[in-house]
């Protein structure tokens with residue numbers, strides 16, 4: 001159907017978890033006509049390919065608040081929309097292997113506890129007891145939050161599809177965003193799409209790993225990138241019963257795992273991987289992932305893999321989200337979950353909707369998180385989130 005010369009109160013670009021939940025929240029806030037444009041199909045970007053880890057144990061106050069908000073949202077979805085993203089409260093352990101990691105973990109815990117996260121310190125023996133599949137005697141202890149967990153990413157796509165349709169957002173799949181004009185005026189902008197123009201009061205730009213390209217189409221420089229990330233799922237084993245296996249993030253190695261259908265789902269980012277779109281499995285790096293996992297969870301050494309995939313994950317140079325109005329353009333808002341869209345996505349989406357509507361949000365103080373924190377070269381004035389995958393700290397072109 002042609003969308004030529006239509007009008008909308010808001011147009012949201014991108015049908016991933018950030019754009020879709022944002023469109024839903026804009027509609028819930030009372031906008032009569034919200035249009036979501038997606039150049040392919042809902043969820044076909046990073047959002048359907050993720051591992052689903054949701055953690056409140058963030059490395060910064062912003063990360064904690066977004067994790068808390070998103071987890072609460074996941075828990076309340078069934079009442080709100082009649083379905084859910086499959087949030088499972090599994091418990092998440094972040095083990096420490098050096099004294100420096102122990103010190104950093106204690107500092108982080110103080111900040112997290114002050115914000116209301118029920119995180120606790122487990123000594124080395126408690127770590128081994130809490131996770132009998134972990135090779136014993138490996139850690140110096142670790143932080144544990146029983147309320148952290150994971151969602152099922154394809155189920156999240158299904159949940160937001162239901163929410164969009166039930167709330168009356170107009171979903172336009174296979175419609176590409178091509179550009180934006182008139183967005184420096186007070187009356188709104190014209191969104192150019194592959195199926196004509198839409199006059200829009202408000203515009204929200206998302207795009208996950210493609211956000212920089214979406215920004216360029218709108219005349220904006222957005223320092224966001226994409227890089228390959230691999231995930232695999234082992235065969236089943238009785239020792240990997242979900243009742244005994246918390247999720248674990250081996251932060252120094254960038255390796256995480258969680259239970260999945262009687263086996264383990266594990267993912268790891270290669271810190272030496274240059275930014276690019278890439279969905280080919282890197283067998284050499286997969287072997288490294290398997291070796292690190294087998295050293296920590298010996299039972300996995302003899303297990304085959306049931307699934308392996310690689311996909312492009314979004315990141316920002318400081319590994320923090322982008323939530324803010326485009327500089328000098330009050331009616332254009334930019335949103336990125338910075339590679340943590342399962343953990344932070346609904347919170348980022350809600351904050352972006354709030355910012356689009358009012359300029360601020362009760363989810364968190366977004367004032368440090370706008371595009372104005374980056375210099376010309378894409379360097380951020382904020383410190384890098386210390387609890388993140390080992391993402392690149394530069395975008396491809398800088």
Ligand SMILES: Cc1cc2nc3c(=O)[nH]c(=O)nc-3n(C[C@H](O)[C@H](O)[C@H](O)COP(=O)(O)OP(=O)(O)OC[C@H]3O[C@@H](n4cnc5c(N)ncnc54)[C@H](O)[C@@H]3O)c2cc1C
Pocket residue numbers: 013014015016017018019020037038039040041042043044045046047048049050051052053054175176177178206207208209210214229230231267310311312313314335336337338339340341342343344345
């Ligand atoms: C393998 C993998 C594992 C991950 N694991 C986790 C995890 O465990 N926990 C976690 O928190 N996060 C995880 N992530 C990150 C998370 O998936 C992303 O942060 C999140 O999905 C980003 O959502 P998004 O809506 O911003 O982007 P996307 O889901 O990529 O959606 C953006 C959409 O914009 C569309 N688009 C792009 N350009 C245009 C255009 N010009 N016009 C119209 N539409 C356009 C795309 O087609 C796409 O559908 C993982 C990611 C990957 C790849």
